[in-house]
Amino acid sequence: MTDDPSYIDTSRPHPARMYDWFLGGKDNYPVDEEMGRQLVAMDGRVLTTARANRAFMRRATRWLAGRGVRQFLDIGSGIPTEPNLHQIAQGVAPDTRVVYCDNDPIVLAHAGALLRSTPQGVTEYIQADFREPEKILEEAARVLDLDRPVALSLVALLHFVADEDGAYDLVDRLMRALPAGSHLMLSHGTGDFTPDTARQAAELYKARGMTLALRSRAQVARFFDGYELVDPGVAVIDEWKPELGEASEPVAGADPVAGGASDDGPTPGYGAVARKP
Template identity: 55%
Template sequence: MTDKGFSADEIDTSRPHPARMYDYYLGGKDNYEADREAAEMVIRMTPDARPSARANRDFMRRAVRHSAAQGIRQFIDIGTGIPTSPNTHEVARTVVPDARVAYVDNDPIVAAHAGARLTNTGNAGFFLADVRDPDSILEHTTLRELIDFDEPVALMLVALLHFVRDDEDPMGIVHTLGKNLPSGSRLILSHATTDFHRDVDADAGEAYKNATSTLTLRGREQIEPFFDGFPLVEPGLVQVPSWRPDTPLPETGEHTRIAFWGGVGHKP
């Protein structure tokens, strides 16, 4: 179930796109010269960009698995990005074999890969939409066909809101997406930050100035309010490697500079 909703001439490879830059950080091949050049600029300014992206991806995997283990059978993954296995449906179905997943992204390149990698196993769908218009997501036919809003849902905003500027009302976006979710739902959210190396991370936004979305890095005190209405489960809002790690963390090393906060909230 895939709604591409675009023509080939809408794919712009001349400007870097955050989803394709993220694919490059993860070692993927679904990116273009403009994406690679911008990503390398970020890496020069912030050498922790690659391990941060990988740690964030691992956080997503653990948070989805945890949510599925708590009985969540439905996931709305907004800002899906270039498919990189294991994807949300693959992780969730290791715990809940019939888990349903609605994938959403605003990049036609993501849509081009969605049919082959995300939606060919049933109970999963993809459609193009922008998180800045949350009502269009909630009202989309694909979402309504997949997701039963009478049952708990995991809303996923992983590595997404730092591409929403303050004047685009990220708090309002999260509120709109989450306000009608039933009791027992989850909010899985991570966000890039300057909190762990302020000396270099603030400059990383320069590489995104010509991208399709600019970068707004926020501190913990600005990120935690996104969980209003979704009290955080243990261990709270933490640096992503520290969120319920499934392998021991070294006492020192690169994980101490991972530039993401992450957490999971539970709707009472």
């Protein structure tokens, strides 16, 4: 045990590193792969869902940038995976300012890749926990003008935050600090289509000292209470504006792993974007 924020604990799995393994990355350890394989054995769609999630992030970011959004605050940014959010947004508008935030030391170790901005834009990285929204806002304000609209991006983050840990209140506190015209963009894992598998997965996370709070469509929609959902609302991630292209890539990186009983059916995640009126 250590309080050093840069200490990488390889004795237990971490969500950022497991996700990197799902995506075929190299920044993970045997403990992450072992748990990743256990999850894939429960539901083979874990791998395709991770890719579908990245594709959602790309579509939603491009859509927002196309609507004139020039400031993004991305919490739970993850280990850099190209193209990163700032590359998409600055590809549309080079002067876009992006602040990334994650609490995992491995993301800090790779944050350099997140900081390669266009000359006109800015990217910054904050090492902080989502459960400290005021600290995040204070640090983000050094780069973002919080009097002007910001897109708050919480992509595949909130299913790691339980209701008891204040998930809804935390989103609220962040959105309340942002002006009208700001957006909330998020994706979220669900057990709606395979509740038994979802329960097993949540138990596995708990046994490894982590939280997995999969939510129903209605529970995901609650994060958007008071905001104007952009068409098509809270959708299965593949079905959120598929016309924008960027279908999820085939599973390329991770070794083929035998999937479990729940390999068919909709992708078990929702995505949505809404505007603060």
